[in-house]
Amino acid sequence: MPTGALPRRAGRRTNLGLLALLTVTGATGLLAFGVGTPLPARVVAAAHGAAGLGLLLLVPWKSVVVRRSWHRTRGRRDPAVAWALAALTGLTVLTGVVHSVAGTTVGGVGVLQVHVAAGIGTGLLVVLHAVGSRQRPRRGDVSRRALLQAGGLAAGALALWAGVEGGLRLTGAPGGRRRATGSHERGSGDPAAMPVTQWFTDTVPDDDGSALALVAGGRTARLHAGDLDRGDTLTAVLDCTGGWYAEQEWRGVRLDRLLAGPDLPDGGSVDVVSVTGYRRRLPLADAGSLLLATHCAGRPLSAGHGAPVRLVAPGRRGYWWVKWVARVEVVDAPWWAQPPVPLQ
Template identity: 85%
Template sequence: MPAAAWTRRAGRRTNLGLLVLLALAGVTGLLAFGVGTPLPSRVVAVAHGAAGLGLLLLVPWKSVVVRRSRARTRGRRDPAVAWALAGLTALTVATGVLHGVAGTTVGGVGVLQVHVAAGVATGLLVVLHAVGSRQRPRRTDASRRALLQTGGLAAGSLALWAGLEGVLRLIGAPGARRRATGSHERGSGDPAAMPVTQWFTDAVPDEPGRTLDLVAGGRTTALRVAALDRGDTVTAVLDCTGGWYAEQEWRGVRLDRLLAGTGLPPGGSVDVVSVTGYRRRLPLADAGSLLLATHCAGERLSAGHGAPVRLVAPGRRGYWWVKWVARVEVVDAPWWLQPPVPLQ
């Protein structure tokens, strides 16, 4: 095969490989925000990490493609988008690795937040760059050779991820002890040391209120928050999408006990609404595992952690744990008929 033809094919395969890895990293990054149970979150985290690190394997080939493209299109195409994409991709990978190793903050901003922001910007530029390149699918993209090369890239990416994990365990880095979701431990058993965070559209209210409206069976009942401490406890992990987790003992009242005797609809859901308007809808079938908590580790909740009452939803990421609960309403609508992440 002539050398020019081989390099043309190699360049196309390199670009396709980069596109596949970037798409996989983006999809798994989005899934990581929603998956909180151990095995699924581990699968998503491994796929996300391997896809990101796999980009490094294609750097030598991509550098050749870039040099050839510059020589061919010099003066005819603005390289600004390509260079911005390269810089953002490098920043995304670097901050992802840094979060995995140590989960640090810089100037009060978590490295994970920088990673997410850079990843979103990278995704937008990938679309812009792909449209500008005008490449179209070809039959050879699904050839046996292409599939074998894809398998090799996948194996190399997983090996690179496993190697990094092995190094972290060998040197005892903080990242070796992170949760399946990739979150680092912060303040377990000590609410005062647990970070105070909330969804980016929400804020700590000035007056969270002292009553909770329970709407079920066609009736609205105003409950004093002080009466919600009925001694029910659960030890659960609050796993924040900000990259940290804390295991605490939470105390209050189980949702199924609170709703007992209210005439629940079969297959219904329950809306849990904050005084700020923030809300999440959960299946009634989960009511036995949900807790309206007034205390954490034996202490009353602080304002930053959702006082006077917050939802505890074991197995779900932190944005499901509604703070400053003002209303609990049983509804007929399915729980999944809502945005996958809060938009308000």
């Protein structure tokens, strides 16, 4: 075997391992925004955390690869993209760990927001770096040895993640009390202490939308917000993609009570639209578990929390909980015929 063959192959395996872990972290990071129910959320969060920490396991091997390639390609390739990728990857892992441990906010900016921004930047640089490396798939990339090494890397990453999670619980750190989605508790039972956030494309409106249009069965009804406080209560967790959650008792009217009628389509959906134009579409079959809330913890909603009416959607992440509801419409289109996250 040529003396340089083993280092080249080892370097290729290291790079492929890094690429696989970065792909998993990116995919699970995106998936985590949409998963709100406990078991699926825990699986996605575990895969995301393990893949992110698994990057650390390959640092010793990657450092050897970098030193060798530095001497071989010095003066022939601009290393700026590679160094920027390394820096952003390190920042992404660091902020992910800090959020997991404490979920802190600095200067009004959450560590999770920095983590997401750094992760997006990392993904873009991974594409640039991969294109620049010009490596092509080979038959040996799926050999038995390669698969065993991949399994060993996955096992090591999961063990590292489990060790960190166990340490957080044993030490009583705030991160040990995170929800399955990775969110930290903020303001449960106290709406005034609950953060005021909204999807980044949305803003608190000047018009409070006190009149709500209900469109169902070919008929349109205009309801005042005061007509929607019918005493229906629901205890549900608002789990924001900003990294926090709060459990509150919400009061208003169940959506199925408003939509009851013989002219509703089988398998239809319901569009919930805000004064701002923000909207989400949900299955009509879920109407019995959805609430149009006017109160939170016995108090009228504040403007920042969606007054006068907001949607409460248990088991879904916060961006489904439409604020400042102005229109509810039953439609024939399937609920999944919409962007996975709001674009407006």
